[in-house]
Amino acid sequence: MQYTKETKLIDVKGVGEKTAALFSKKGIYTAEDLVRCYPRGYDYFDAPVSIEDARRTCTGQGESAAASVPANPQRPFALRLILLGNGSTGYGGGYRITNFRAGDETGQIRLTWFNMPYLARSLHAGETKVFRGYLKQYKNGSLQLEQPQIYSLAEYDSLQGTFQPKYPLTQGLKNAQFMRLVRKVLDQLKTEKDYLTEKEREDLGLPEAGEALKEIHFPHSRKLLLDARNRIVFDEFVAFLLAVRRRKAQGDKTGRIPDPMPMTDSSVVQGLIDKLPFKLTEGQQKAWADIREDLTGPYVMNRLLQGDVGSGKTILAILALLLCAENGRQGALMAPTEVLAQQHMDGVLKMTEQYGLPLRSVLLTGGMTAAAKKKAYAAIASGEKNVIIGTHALFQEKVVYRNLSLVITDEQHRFGVRQREALAAKGDDPGTAELPVHVLVMSATPIPRTLAIILYGDLQVSQLKGLPAERLPIKNLAAPASDRGKIYKFMMGQLRAGHQAYVICPAVEEGELEGIENVTDYAEKIRKALPEDIRIASLNGRMKPAEKSAVMADFAAHRTDILVSTTVIEVGINVPNATVMLVENAERFGLSQLHQLRGRVGRGADQSYCVFLYSEGIAEKPKRLQILEKTNDGFEIAEQDLKLRGPGDVFGTRQSGELGFELADIYEDARILTKAAGYVDEKLRREPDFTFEGVKVFDARSI
Ligand code: ADP
Ligand code: MG
Secondary structure, three states: OOEOOOOEHHHOOOOOHHHHHHHHHOOOOEHHHHHOOOOOEEEEOOOOEOHHHHHHHHOOOOHHHHOOOOOOOOOOEEEEEEEOOOOEEEEEOOEEEEEEEEEEOOEEEEEEEEOOOOHHHHOOOOOEEEEEEEEEEOOOOOEEEEEEEEEOHHHHHHHOOOEEEEOOOOOOOOHHHHHHHHHHHHHHEOOOOOOOOHHHHHHHOOOOHHHHHHHHHOOOOHHHHHHHHHHHHHHHHHHHHHHHHHHHHHOOOOOOOEOOOOOOOOHHHHHHHHHOOOOOOHHHHHHHHHHHHHHHOOEOOEEEEEEOOOOOOHHHHHHHHHHHHHOOOEEEEEOOOHHHHHHHHHHHHHHHHHHOOOOOEEEEOOOOOHHHHHHHHHHHHOOOOOEEEEOHHHHOOOOOOOOEEEEEEOOHHHOOHHHHHHHHHHHHOOOOOOOOOEEEEEEOOOOOHHHHHHHHOOOEEEEEOOOOOOOOOOEEEEEEHHHHHHHHHHHHHHHHOOOEEEEEOOEOOOOOOOOOOEHHHHHHHHHHHOOOOOOEEEEOOOOOHHHHHHHHHHHHOOOOOEEEEOHHHOOOOOOOOEEEEEEOOHHHOOHHHHHHHHOOOOOOOOOOEEEEEEOOOOOOOOHHHHHHHHOOOHHHHHHHHHHHHOOOOOOOOOOHHHHOOOOOOOOOOHHHHHHHHHHHHHHHHHOOOOOOOOOOOOOHHHO
16 A cells, blocks of 8 residues: 555554544644654664663763763663562552662662562563663662663664654654554655755755655664754755745835835824833834834835844834724734733733723633633624734634734744744735735844845844843852852842742653752742742643733732742743842753843843852853853854754754744754755746745745
């Protein structure tokens, strides 16, 4: 049986309705969906290590501590061990726990399995096997290997050096099952002709498309995996660039799309600027002049507004929405999280009332009840509301706009191109077809200008330079976790002065990551460590949207003093009275991410402080934290981030999905992007009708 890209999963031999339903939860319906769902990582079957080596790596003194990437305690270890005695099974914490002692020439270790009592019978003292599992080190130094897989020496030998793909799973869908199906479909998938000729591939240093697809799922070596990834990244860029160039071809010779019905300027907008409690910074004035010109000028706006955290982008969005409303049109503001959407909604409502603005706003987020959504849909469709604020729920098919003419996305780096463009395409709805949709994307993450231009071609860029004048630069400190007591004392000083503080932990609950602070326990811990009158709240991404909003609202209104949170707080939250940010296990975050987090303070006139605590056991202050101590400049940090990450971190911190690519990362893959741009331009010169849709990047129709 041979499959094509269009073959439905349910028609693949051996796939029943139940399996098909599981895959559909992941958005996988066809053979193509399946093979384009790339592994999220790989399990590499390393050569077995000795107990002593495992211990060293585990405590961060081994070789990987010297590498730029911190040792990952979540990595499984393979150990070649002899069983030193027979197993025993007992009860603990509701489990049946089976233990064995085992050893090698460097030491001893305990092997532990949950609810597998039969192992006590099938494994015997004196046997030598390879055990592969997660390592746990106790305070007294003893080691335990948890729930290890068991291999005969010969079995492990054949696995050693191979990669096992790890797929995104859902409840009831096992990795092994995913893997089997991908292998089956790949084996029988009809091969398609590569759009790159052999000569072109050679010049570009890229493998054949079909080969790349096989290698990305089942790599034969690191080198082949990297090559495969590069090829797919190249294809993603090509597909993206082709769509951008096509859109450009619709415009006139400037490449910009003419606007047949420009808006007219309104004195209400200037009136608001005059009434604001602050004067717009020079950077804001310039950026506003750009945006106003776009909206009232002869071309449709397609603008990126780039400004560091705290530079004051939101007010510019509000001015644009106001101008739009004054012209009798709808504007939408899309945020990446519900918390942020709610914050924008609150801010807009407050200003509307305070300054008597002609804005009628409505919130639309995925977390709203069906009834509330229905009401919002009706108010949007009738034009009763002219400002629509929400999350990606804004571009779902059920939403019908009326006179939608402006789409603003906040923190755009968090959105897929597909999502943004889908919203922009909403303007094509019948009845509003003649109105062009202006697009403004706001981001604190700097995309180097050259990259932005290669990517978007016709994108205009406004750089919002400088922070509001009265801002004092944030004072930063990176310190070992053992300094926590001193930091608490300092924090108390700020709280007593009437300010508020954020504490960021990497994990939500206990046990997620060994030795890592989690929000749930931390909130308890800090409650005990600080005086009773300090009001502490906690926030995490698993909470219901309404709960999250309530916690945020309490913090914004100073009904709580300390907010212990995961990185859900990362984007855009604005509580100017918060002057302290404490980040726990700071070494676990990326440089740019820490900079974004830090941007939650230093948003008012008071001096703010950011403390990065790094975990015990880390001897030297991590490089990333040193950089953060030295500079508050987002552009410099982005550049350093690029350097630090290097090419080694293939699937690590990439920002891919955020721009709508599956694999590509415009920073790390800047060289491939440049190659792809060269290829596309040359190709279109020779073959103006060339198309390629072999990889899905986004809905090309809508860009
Ligand atoms: P970001 O660019 O990170 O989105 P915001 O728009 O949230 O920043 O602005 C941060 C804070 O600065 C807000 O409290 C906002 O009211 C305030 N702000 C904005 N512009 C100015 C200005 N020109 N002068 C003083 N404060 C300002
Ligand atoms: Mg913002």
